[in-house]
Amino acid sequence: MASPSRTRLSREDRMEQTLDTAHSLFAERGYAAVTMDEIAAAVGVTKPLIYNYFGNKESLYIACMERSGDALVEAISLAVADAADPSQAFERGVRAFFSFIDTDRAAWAVLFDETLPHGGEVIERVSYYRSQLLDFVAASTLSRMPAKARQSESVRTEVEAVATAVIGAAEAMGRWWLAGGSMTASEAAELLISTVEPGLLARSAPNTPKAVTEGDPPA
């Protein structure tokens, strides 16, 4: 927010700098409340330059969002891919998620801003990232199911619903954690895992005696 130096920057540098500044502002106050004038002033240039580089407000926001979104999706993607055992994908994904919002809480805020205009391109892009997260959860749940079940249409619908609920839980908890901060990100992750993992597991393996998968080995 500190107004940067007055030197002429290369197009690339200026764009980078603008993205940084805009990202901060958007993260702090949301899409609707931030004006182009403000962004320009914060960057230390005039509006036309920003319009020249980014076209319009929505596109600028999308550019901000893309950095965050890509980073988040990649972080989770890597974590999940590294799981030796598919049954650990979910946990690893959740941990990556909280680790991400711990590292870059602004990214999170931009990605899940609640003041976005309802009917534009921005919302489409946000939806894309949300759907990516959804897919991670859904995939990790499905991967633990018998092949037969995975085919069923109704099972797939249920899994989508459950995944939605889990993402909602993660978002809410993320928000809560960002606001309060009375525990570490990793603790928050474990808390979420312990809350939903049992239910997911039960759903994935309906035939398996739940007792066995869930915990205490039989005496």
Add this chain to the structure above:
Amino acid sequence: MASPSRTRLSREDRMEQTLDTAHSLFAERGYAAVTMDEIAAAVGVTKPLIYNYFGNKESLYIACMERSGDALVEAISLAVADAADPSQAFERGVRAFFSFIDTDRAAWAVLFDETLPHGGEVIERVSYYRSQLLDFVAASTLSRMPAKARQSESVRTEVEAVATAVIGAAEAMGRWWLAGGSMTASEAAELLISTVEPGLLARSAPNTPKAVTEGDPPA
């Protein structure tokens, strides 16, 4: 939305009618997208009258929200209070929640509008209702815990976090359900219950062998 009759109404009736109309509009398109002009036109009165009654847009929205919020809290409250066994409070609450949004999706929409201005009084009131819901979940979780645990500060924090996650899950699933509608409200409720109940239970009774509480193993 049908423009109401133009007869002169008493102040109270007019307010009631305005609330109805405004509620519909807000539910349909969100706080930000609805203008005072529209509301006045839909009600069939002039803007100054609405300002006279409600002061400003935020207050009007709050008035709309309060009806919905109170109704929701009361519905859940009743359901929970009726539970013979505290261990059923959570399930009953969730069912009441989905039943409520099934009956009155407009109320839900107003209560969980995502286009609210970030830093105003509105958001405070929304928070109040959210915190009420939170308390239900937290209470139902705590009630299943041994008294000793309930005293612990760290346990209370954990429970708050978990309850937040659960409410987030419910909201997200509610939104998903309203948008798609590929199952009944009651199915959605069961889905949510089956997803988080095991985890909650495990948390409430950490000593109890989880297997036992979770769906009797085959003999």
Add this chain to the structure above:
Amino acid sequence: MASPSRTRLSREDRMEQTLDTAHSLFAERGYAAVTMDEIAAAVGVTKPLIYNYFGNKESLYIACMERSGDALVEAISLAVADAADPSQAFERGVRAFFSFIDTDRAAWAVLFDETLPHGGEVIERVSYYRSQLLDFVAASTLSRMPAKARQSESVRTEVEAVATAVIGAAEAMGRWWLAGGSMTASEAAELLISTVEPGLLARSAPNTPKAVTEGDPPA
């Protein structure tokens, strides 16, 4: 342009007054060069009021134009209808045309403004009025032709072309006359009539040997 009194006016009066003022400004400097700010200032109100009444700049311009266009078309229409003999329709129409632009030169300017945006609704409306004028000329020419010729497609095309030329001549002469003013409107009308009437007549009565009018006198 003198800023009118500050009294509150009825909607109708204010609209009327706004139309008057805007009409003057548009007539004087053209659509593009007049700003809404200016209009509002000249009327003595603020922009939002004007937007409230007229919607946007194009609509305001159209409202201005409609008055002028309707008046012009009606004036010509009446003059032509009054012609006892169809062979006089053209002359009467031309006189009405010049009489009109004599009475209300601003109307003319608004109607044939050359700075209108190319692809909007405004241009459509202007075209409508232009086509009305065209029809007058074309009709008066056709009415003097034998029924047989009137059917011919090629004759109709020719008549359209000629009518276009005549309207162009009238517009240009109108503009010239408005700029210079070295003769009366009625003299200008007669001048135009004497310039094109012979040609039109010759066209209408193709049986007359064209050789006589058109070129080399017979040896």
Add this chain to the structure above:
Amino acid sequence: MASPSRTRLSREDRMEQTLDTAHSLFAERGYAAVTMDEIAAAVGVTKPLIYNYFGNKESLYIACMERSGDALVEAISLAVADAADPSQAFERGVRAFFSFIDTDRAAWAVLFDETLPHGGEVIERVSYYRSQLLDFVAASTLSRMPAKARQSESVRTEVEAVATAVIGAAEAMGRWWLAGGSMTASEAAELLISTVEPGLLARSAPNTPKAVTEGDPPA
């Protein structure tokens, strides 16, 4: 419009190339709708270079216009000069005019653009070319008059008015022809000639009984 090669050109060549490109754009969309950005992009150079060469947008337009204007005036001038008999000057001029706009419709479009700013230098230059055309018509009309009449101030005014009307007719018909194209340029020329020539002739030779030119009543 095809973006030209990026080789370094001499100043003169670059100017030439810029004029070509700008001319095309202006002809296609009119002065107002073309931006300097566009022109620069289409030429394949940067704006400052264009400013360096031409000063500003108006001057650039004028430069475009001058080529077209000079060419048109010269074409007509030649045609008229070639007329053995002064009585044919008008016809030849009209034919040259339509032949010109047939060959180079872009030139025409730039010369008679209707979106030019009202009060600048551009309009002055346009007026110059228009006055040149006017002079051709006026001269050809005057040349057929007795010397005595030519001296009269009022006759000269009348001739100017009539010439204005004729040019207006030519412009309008030119526009119509360019838009529709349902006849050849030469047919259009003859049509215009046959429409105004009789009137002009009658004016030039006021002693000739007009009845003759105007369609003899059947004996």
Add this chain to the structure above:
DNA sequence: AATGAATGAGGTTTCATTCAT
């Protein structure tokens, strides 16, 4: 000979809100 970076100034439009009756 030419460029990339940058701007000043202004345009249309929208909205919550209040004045005067």
Add this chain to the structure above:
DNA sequence: GATGAATGAAACCTCATTCAT
């Protein structure tokens, strides 16, 4: 108890034009 008229403030966006290299 209610209205029609009116506003202040600001938002997004565009364009011709120039500076510094």
